[in-house]
Amino acid sequence: MNKKKIIAFGEPLIRLDRVHNEQLFLPQSFNSYFGGSEANVAIGLSGFGHKVSFVTGVPHNQIGENYIRYLNAMQVDTSNVKQKEGRLGVYYTQQGFSVRPSSVIYDRGFSVFSQLNYTPEEVKNILSGCTWFHFSGITAALGETVQNNLLLFLKECKKTNITVSCDLNYRSKLWSVSEAKQVLGKLMSYTDVCIGLEPLPCKDTDNTYLLNLKDEQEILLRMQEIREQYGIEHVIHTIRHYFQSDSNEYSAYILNSQGFHKSREFFTSIVDRVGSGDSFVAGLIHGLLNNESNCNVSLLNFAVANGVYKCTIKGDNMCISEEVIKKLVKEPFLDIER
Template sequence: MKKKRIINFGEILLRLSPPNYSNLSKTNFFHAYYGGAEANVAASLSIFGHESIFVSAVPLNELGEGALGELRFHGVNPVVKREGNRLGVYYFQEGASEKPGKVVYDRESSSFSKLSRGTIDWQLIFKDADWFHWSGITPSLSQDLADLCEEALVAASNLGLTISVDLNYRPTLWNYGKNPVEVMPDLVKYSDLVLGGMDDSLICMGIDVTQTDTMEVVFDKWMKKYPKIKRIVSTQRYDANASSNMIGAVLWDGYTFLQSKKYKVSHIVDRIGAGDAFMAGIIHGLINWPNDNQKALDFALAASCLKHSIPGDFNLSTAQEVEALMNGASGGRVIR
């Protein structure tokens, strides 16, 4: 396996979920986990065997210590500012069958939200690094964080790092007076690998889509507008409800439109973090099989498939477990 030094930038959050599919408004108990999109990617990459660095900010209190401890437990090296008074929180009401899941964010005035341009030494952090991963969640939180994200991207680009982004459009987070299309294009232009879907085209990329446009046509438009992009990947869900999904994925490299195999994921334990598991999987796959996009795509989807069976935000599957599923070891049999 090829091992790389990968920098991940974002906010780690405390997640609180009512047990037994209870409603948030009716519960007296919560299961607690630590997670968040970029932290989930960082943890998975570390479990896959990479040197995974997570750049963030947490408060100097027990919750901050808990978040850092969780990252370190999974082999992630946190490089964080210890400032501010609170860790961001999100509440997740699990869905079941036709009842949808629901997320309520409580991250205003968190330690991470106080970061701004000039508060992080990117030259030092990117020293000897190979890859930088960010997501559209960070610039959705404030103009200061969007500016800081741009600062990081300029530094990473100047140093020649490979850059990946999960567009991660969350409409409830864009509350500071800017729309994604006013912010994201100036950030996405630095990226080599993009995870997103057709719905993101106008909202995040500033590119209109007609009713007759195929996914291949839309992604080709993205590459023409943003020439640094080398690959675009997208996950897909079919015949989906909250308990059972058919999942697949596609990859476009400007020449060939690839489709993954599909998995029927029934009895979903926890779908939060499945997209992040895919993101970590495609990064790992492209590092290890840079000339085999199909294998990288299949690895990423297998990683996402396994995450659906794991409670909490993090995908705890090893690269060997993902490859086993990718190579046909399915069926959930007991390994003895």
């Protein structure tokens, strides 16, 4: 068991997923899953044996209690989960099929988490003994109150030499490119590990620019821009090639003081893509915490394999051992285990 303390700070969410790839029409039935980007990362890291705490807020009702129980079952520490009157954020997913893309609708306004306030003393106590702090752009998009909370945590991390990772996770349905650049650009000065490129090098009016990057030299240039502008040690960019909506090829790049490296490509059919990026992040953090940054290709291969494995699992997150993913890296095509 890795005794290094990791903190994930973010909004807890419930996903309502339309059954059988059907469209969002009423009347209808949904499958429900507990998730949220940072919660997914925390659960993934717990599966690798890390000591992880999720810092968040949930409603003071049965839904909030059930969310806490779920995290506890996944061996994620919930001692810093606040319970208040209010609601849990919700998002709806409609799974695509063949040429029909998947889609998401957010319903996150006025959630408990988005209205929490932390004091500097609280932040100091929460971060005591912490080695790593993780957040995402999905959380930063919630508004000024959450952004101010994030700054409190990030400034304390900087002061106490805690490593900070951010998955930029740009979502055009949550905020504009210009707003996201302004907010995330400010937070990047406290960040050591940046996962993703959008929206930082994008033009203010363009939210598809980096999605369409295919040239390796252009990818390197954009990663260099971010690394040099914000003084970030590790910049990571993932690439997915989709073969219709139900299969993809997944790879990743890393740029750091040891150079520019690419993983190998992993192919998978997709049961559920949601949370696969968070699983990639969990695999990446796991590798960096194990001091594998001096073996960048192995680090990336493990992280990508973790993301690919999640594509085969229904729900927002997974709790899988390191041994399972290492086996996938070594033997990508597995026979039945008997």
